[in-house]
Amino acid sequence: xxxxxxxxxxxxxxxxxxxxxxxxxxxxxxxxxxxxxxxxxxxxxxxxxxxxxxxxxxxxxxxxxxxxxxxxxxxxxxxxxxxxxxxxxxxxxxxxxxxxxxxxxxxxxxxxxxxxxxxxxxxxxxxxxxxxxxxxxxxxxxxxxxxxxxxxxxxxxxxxxxxxxxxxxxxxxxxxxxxxxxxxxxxxxxxxxxxxxxxxxxxxxxxxxxxxxxxxxxxxxxxxxxxxxxxxxxxxxxxxxxxxxxxxxxxxxxxxxxxxxxxxxxxxxxxxxxxxxxxxxxxxxxxxxxxxxxxxxxxxxxxxxxxxxxxxxxxxxxxxx
Amino acid sequence: xxxxxxxxxxxxxxxxxxxxxxxxxxxxxxxxxxxxxxxxxxxxxxxxxxxxxxxxxxxxxxxxxxxxxxxxxxxxxxxxxxxxxxxxxxxxxxxxxxxxxxxxxxxxxxxxxxxxxxxxxxxxxxxxxxxxxxxxxxxxxxxxxxxxxxxxxxxxxxxxxxxxxxxxxxxxxxxxxxxxxxxxxxxxxxxxxxxxxxxxxxxxxxxxxxxxxxxxxxxxxxxxxxxxxxxxxxxxxxxxxxxxxxxxxxxxxxxxxxxxxxxxxxxxxxxxxxxxxxxxxxxx
Numbered sequence: 370x371x372x373x374x375x376x377x378x379x380x381x382x383x384x385x386x387x388x389x390x391x392x393x394x395x396x397x398x399x400x401x402x403x404x405x406x407x408x409x410x411x412x413x414x415x416x417x418x419x420x421x422x423x424x425x426x427x428x429x430x431x432x433x434x435x436x437x438x439x440x441x442x443x444x445x446x447x448x449x450x451x452x453x454x455x456x457x458x459x460x461x462x463x464x465x466x467x468x469x470x471x472x473x474x475x476x477x478x479x480x481x482x483x484x485x486x487x488x489x490x491x492x493x494x495x496x497x498x499x500x501x502x503x504x505x506x507x508x509x510x511x512x513x514x515x516x517x518x519x520x521x522x523x524x525x526x527x528x529x530x531x532x533x534x535x536x537x538x539x540x541x542x543x544x545x546x547x548x549x550x551x552x553x554x555x556x557x558x559x560x561x562x563x564x565x566x567x568x569x570x571x572x573x574x575x576x577x578x579x580x581x582x583x584x585x586x587x588x589x590x591x592x593x594x595x596x597x598x599x600x601x602x603x604x605x606x607x608x609x610x611x612x613x614x615x616x617x618x619x620x621x622x623x624x625x626x627x628x629x630x631x632x633x634x635x636x637x638x639x640x641x642x643x644x645x646x647x648x649x650x651x652x653x654x655x656x657x658x659x660x661x662x663x664x665x666x667x668x669x670x671x672x673x674x675x676x677x678x679x680x681x682x683x684x685x686x687x688x689x690x
Numbered sequence: 691x692x693x694x695x696x697x698x699x700x701x702x703x704x705x706x707x708x709x710x711x712x713x714x715x716x717x718x719x720x721x722x723x724x725x726x727x728x729x730x731x732x733x734x735x736x737x738x739x740x741x742x743x744x745x746x747x748x749x750x751x752x753x754x755x756x757x758x759x760x761x762x763x764x765x766x767x768x769x770x771x772x773x774x775x776x777x778x779x780x781x782x783x784x785x786x787x788x789x790x791x792x793x794x795x796x797x798x799x800x801x802x803x804x805x806x807x808x809x810x811x812x813x814x815x816x817x818x819x820x821x822x823x824x825x826x827x828x829x830x831x832x833x834x835x836x837x838x839x840x841x842x843x844x845x846x847x848x849x850x851x852x853x854x855x856x857x858x859x860x861x862x863x864x865x866x867x868x869x870x871x872x873x874x875x876x877x878x879x880x881x882x883x884x885x886x887x888x889x890x891x892x893x894x895x896x897x898x899x900x901x902x903x904x905x906x907x908x909x910x911x912x913x914x915x916x917x918x919x920x921x922x923x924x925x926x927x928x929x930x931x932x933x934x935x936x937x938x939x940x941x942x943x944x945x946x947x948x949x950x951x952x953x954x955x956x957x958x959x960x961x962x963x964x965x966x967x968x969x970x971x972x973x974x
Contacts, residue, residue, distance in 0.1 A: 373710030400710065422815050435710040437717065445717040447817035458808040462740045474732035475818045477725055503743075519812065526713050 373436040375400045375527050375558040376421060380430035383416050390416040392582035393430070398560055400526075403553055405573030406562040409673070413582040414562035415455060418529050421560075422452045434527060451520030455531045458516060459504055465491060465515050466500045473522045483522075490518040494548070510541035517548065528552060530561040534568060546571055566672055570594070578676055585676045594667060596675055601667050602637040602645045607658030609633035618651045628674055633660075638667070638675070717817075726819040733826020741830060750796055751838035755789045759845035762909060770910065778851035782842060783863065783935035784908030787928055789838040790871035791903050795895040797831050798878030803888040805973065814973075821967050824883075828875050835871035839864040843939075855942030863939040866951060870931045873955035876962035883969030902928050927954040 376398035383391040391413040398404040406414050419425040421432055423443040432439040439446045452458075459468045466487050473483030491497045494514040499507065507515065513533065520528060533549065534542040549572055553559055563569050569576045570590040578586040578593065586593060606615060612629055619627045619637050623644060628636040639645060645664050652659060721729070741747050762781055767774035770781075801824065804810065813823050843851075843860055853860055878895050885891040905919065906928040912920050923929055934951035937943050 373714075375710070424811060424814055435714045437714050442719075444720055444817055445714065447815060448717040449713065450815065452812070452815040454808060454811050456808045458810075458812040460736065460809040461807070462743055463736065467739065471732055471736055472812065472816070474735075475729050475813070475816055475822070477728070 373433075374398055375402075376404070376432070376434055376560060377436075378421065378430065378432040381417060381420060381427060381432060382429035383413075383420055383425060384428055389582050391420065394577075394579065394582070394584050396421075396432075396577065396584075398558060400558050401553065401556065402574040403549065403559045403561065403572050405569035405576040406560070406579055407564075407566065407569045407576050407672075408562070408579035409564060412579045414579055415531055417579070418452075418531050418560070418562060422450055422529055423447055424452070448523075449525055449527055451523075451525040451528045453513075453517050453520045453528070453530050453533060455535065459512065459519055461504050464501045464503055465496055465507070468504070468515065469519060469522065472519045476523050478522065486522055490521060494518045495544075510537050510544075513537065513541075513545065514548070517545075521552075524555075526556070527558045527560065530559060532562055532564065535564065542568075566594075566667070578672065580673065580677050593672060596672075600639050600642045600645075601665050602639055602648060603661075603663045603665060604635045604637070604648075604652075604659055605661040606633040606635065607660050611657045614655060615652060615657050618655050618657070619648055622647050622651050636674075639664070721817070721819040726822060729818045729822035730825045730829065733822050734829035735826075737827040737830035738833070741833075747796070747800070748834070748837065751789065751793050751834045752841060754792060755785065755838050755842040756845050758785050758788065759842055760849070763846075763849055766909065775850045778846055778849060779853065779936070779940045780911065781909060782846040782851055782853075783939055784906075784932050786839055786842050786863070786867050786935055787870065787906070787932045788903045788908055789842055790835050790867050791874060791899050791928065793831070793834050793838050794871050794875030795878050795892075795899055796834075797828060797875040798880075798882035798895055799888050799891045801827060801879055801882035802885060802891045805882075806888070820971055821963070824879050824963075824966050824970060828872060828879065831875060832868055832872060835868040836864065838871075839867040853939040855939045859939050859942035862944075863935045866931070866935055866938060866948065869955055870951065873958045876959055876966055880962045880966040880969055883966055883973065902926060906932060908932050927951075927958070930954050 374397055376396055378394065378396040381391050381394045381396070382389065394413070394417060396404075396406075396417075406417065408414050416425060420427050421434065421439060423439060423446050427440050434446050434449050437445045437449065459465075460471070463471065469487035469490055470480075470483045473486055474480065478486060488497070488500070491500050494517070496511060496515060496518070499511060504512065504515070517530070517533070530549065534545050537545065546568070549559060549561070559572075561572065573590060575587065575589055576593055577584050586596070604615070606612060609632060612633060612635065615635060616627050616629060619625060619635075623637065623639070625638060628638075630636070637645075637648060642664050645662075649659070649662065759782065762785060763774050763777060766781070767777035771777035804827075810823070843853075843864070846853075853863075855863070877898070878891075881894050881898075882891050885894055906923055906926045908928065912923050912929075915923060930947060930951045931954070934945070934947040937945040937947050
């Protein structure tokens with residue numbers, strides 16, 4: 370048994386001028402797993418993927434794909450990868466069929482076989498009716514599926530998916546998830562980036578959380594969620610002046626520090642959803658009025674708050690903890 | 691949580707799983723020449739599809755030769771050679787070279803436009819030869835140069851041009867123009883890989899093209915020019931091509947000028963093809 374991983378990267382660094390988009394990230398993806406890279410826009414996810422896919426040079430650090438050095442041997446690396454970008458990278462001037470045929474030909478598939486593979490993939494991705502339509506008439510979901518199909522022509526052992534479902538409607542998103550699971554069942558290894566915790570949760574065996582070019586956490590989805598509690602109680606107080614008193618109530622009842630944001634809002638991490646009742650009762654006893662209450666699964670925002678101490682959206686808005 | 695995720699360490703081995711060493715061993719270190727050629731032809735096929743779906747790409751090689759031939763012949767014919775008919779043998783080969791240059795300028799602009807598109811990310815991520823995305827469209831462009839030269843001659847015939855070189859001479863002149871256009875297109879392809887936007891490619895290419903075409907012997911005999919300008923015109927590669935084309939079409943002879951023109955073309959390719967590939971790689 371060899372122990373060469375599908376992806377092995379150490380201390381990856383990529384700078385654009387003074388800005389370090391990726392700042393010393395280590396990555397270890399085992400064969401046959403779905404590895405999720407989770408982070409907000411601008412965290413450096415796409416940059417990292419592009420470095421591993423030979424689309425951007427590696428400024429510092431090293432990366433290996435199935436033991437092949439990415440920097441020294443880009444041609445071999447490219448033969449091991451299928452890359453599906455954030456924006457569909459298919460040719461607008463060609464039909465779906467022509468696109469797949471072209472990408473097959475460019476990778477040395479004989480013409481007849483390229484045609485068969487194209488037909489086969491279009492069938493598998495539910496695009497056979499649109500096979501001869503120009504891409505300009507395709508919906509976002511269809512483009513994404515065609516893009517993924519184009520990555521699979523030579524059945525590469527490793528697939529990179531850069532935000533595969535961003536901008537898709539929920540139904541199409543579910544289909545995409547099924548497709549990704551099928552890939553792994555077929556023996557592929559998948560490295561995907563996403564902004565959605567639930568996507569990483571649904572798909573990934575392991576997740577790395579990336580923020581401002583750093584890896585801030587890594588673990589299984591359950592491990593990550595456990596770090597922020599299993600659910601979150603979101604409260605809005607009738608009077609923002611009560612916030613300090615309400616925070617005391619929460620601290621006394623749960624031993625947990627609530628996250629307070631402007632205009633009377635308060636978030637409390639709960640290890641079990643039914644503990645929300647204790648907080649609500651406690652607040653009523655203290656005479657604190659509430660205008661809205663909800664209990665939700667933790668969102669990426671909350672994971673971020675806990676892991677990094679700041680919001681996903683604006684880095685300069687440091688939230689008091 | 692209903693979903694139970696398996697940790698990777700004890701992940702069930704998926705079917706058809708090979709060891710990483712086996713997977714890496716199936717790769718090849720580089721593209722063979724045959725692979726490079728087949729990739730280039732696939733990219734040429736893509737370019738012809740694109741042309742057919744955007745027929746406006748043919749404007750510069752259809753309208754310009756017709757317009758320039760008529761315009762320059764009637765405008766300058768009387769003044770230059772006494773009559774339009776007498777001027778045609780001088781100006782037709784000149785316009786031929788001019789049109790070929792304009793056509794290859796579009797090669798650089800279109801490459802730049804193309805490179806902005808998402809599909810180029812895929813081309814870059816594929817294990818294909820780096821010259822294929824550049825050479826492919828240029829092979830498709832041979833068609834454009836052929837159309838441009840054929841139309842220029844056709845316009846000349848309609849206006850009374852009867853080249854002494856006969857059918858073979860004219861065909862040889864067309865072939866030389868196509869070769870010249872193809873070679874010079876590498877220079878504009880290089881500009882295409884360097885410039886920041888399609889507009890800047892257009893601008894830089896114009897700056898190169900106008901002096902090259904007009905400060906040549908394309909429209910006027912060199913002996914009418916002041917000494918300093920004649921000196922430039924004589925070393926301008928476009929002049930070599932124009933003279934060689936005239937020799938082929940008007941005399942039906944393969945003269946030394948033809949040899950020099952072909953040599954100039956080869957030099958342009960040898961310089962700019964490697965530079966273009968370097969420029970393209972730099973985008974990675």
